[in-house]
Amino acid sequence: MLQLMWFRTDLRITDNSALAAAMQAGPTAAVFLLSPRQWQLHDDAPCKVDFWLRNLAELSRELQRLNVPLLVREADDWNAAPQVIGNLAQELGASAVHVNDEYGVNESRRDQAVAAALEALDTGFHGHFDRLLFKPGSVLTRTGTYFKVYSQFRGVCYQRLHTALPALQALPGAQSALQIAADPVPQQVPGFDSPGQALRDAWPAGEQAARERLQRFADEWIEDYHDNRDFPIRPGTSQLSAYLAAGVLSPRQCLHAALNANAGEFESGSQGAVTWINELIWREFYSHILVGYPRVSMGRAFRPETEALPWRNAGKDLQAWQEGRTGIPIIDAAMRQMLATGWMHNRLRMVVAMYLTKNLLIDWREGERFFMRHLIDGDLAANNGGWQWSASTGTDSVPYFRIFNPISQSQRFDPQGRFIRQWLPELAALGDKAIHDPHAGSKGQGSLFGAGVNYPAPIVDLRASRQRALEAFKNLPSASQPA
Structure with missing residues (x-):
């Protein structure tokens, strides 16, 4: 009986639990659903969608070596997945659909709906532990x-x-060829622009x-x-x-x-x-x-008492942070790295997140969303966990009174300013000390450096904004344990 392997965020043939189980159960075909509307709802970055498509093309070639055809279908959002998967299973005469389990709330609801639709068709749905x-x-x-x-x-x-x-799961052996032709993998989907070649070269697929x-x-x-x-x-x-x-x-x-x-x-x-x-x-x-604690999948703080924080509605400050124009070189360099490469160094993710949520007192959800819209490695669990840790709203989070000073972090972890110079070439001529805080001891307006080099003044005072954040957390209702 034909088995249908539904690939999602498991784009490989080696050490793949569901693929191994499907091929052991019988001749297998595979499918991937294009869901551009759902990806937009999840704030998936264009560079990440491009990375998926490039890896999907490589996966299709790898599956050909196993004589497993990869079919590509569209379910614009996951509400359409039960019908699309059900129709394909009927069309192929598949006795079962195999997936590797995923754990977000939307993912779980999608799989429950697909399982129910397949049950009505007398088709099995088998989830496998893998990720x-x-x-x-x-x-x-x-x-x-x-x-x-x-x-x-x-x-x-x-x-x-x-x-x-x-x-590790053993790599399945090749099966007998099926009379099913693989579908071409699109190079782009509507709503997601293709990134530049430099970014693609930095993240080769396969x-x-x-x-x-x-x-x-x-x-x-x-x-x-x-x-x-x-x-x-x-x-x-x-x-x-x-x-x-x-x-x-x-x-x-x-x-x-x-x-x-x-x-x-x-x-x-x-x-x-x-x-x-x-x-x-x-x-x-x-x-x-x-x-x-599924509430963290739904835009809610792990620590409910922190929902009372008086986050600032500061659109200009948020935009300056997003565009790398805060006047703090390490912050701006990190944001430019992400915008250019789809990736940011982990230490800097903590530094820029704490700056946004503590110094600017802007809701961590704004940062979480912006990261997801630009990261090639955007992952709900890791991104949410990191942001809530930095904002002191999450599980095991940093104590609210331990606030990174971005200039101290810069001096400690980029002592010669090499990273800053890479991403802020306008500051390249500054000395190793001045580059971390170009406006120290200056009014900091306009062209500071004598040769027409402009760099914005800091949008907030670090000391005063730190104190503002401390007061905001101190005034929260007495912390109750998360349910």
């Missing part, structure tokens, strides 16, 4: 609830890794490119990850997040690569490897939060 290391609901507190604190969650994950290391990047990181950079990861000018991070978000790599593959580089250890040995594995567990933690 995480541990199944949501399997890492719980002693009272049977989802963890709210990362370090406690990590401790239980460590115990599980000692006793049951997640295994499993081979992803595995090569992972192996290069494991061979050359993971040893020093702990020391280098906070310095944005150094090649210290893996830059695998886009591949993980699209499912071109699995977290299991990443974990096994790290363990291979660290003699099988995840708590000892190379501090760099241990630190990177901990980052994989952070990613895991935020995905479990989506399931345990």
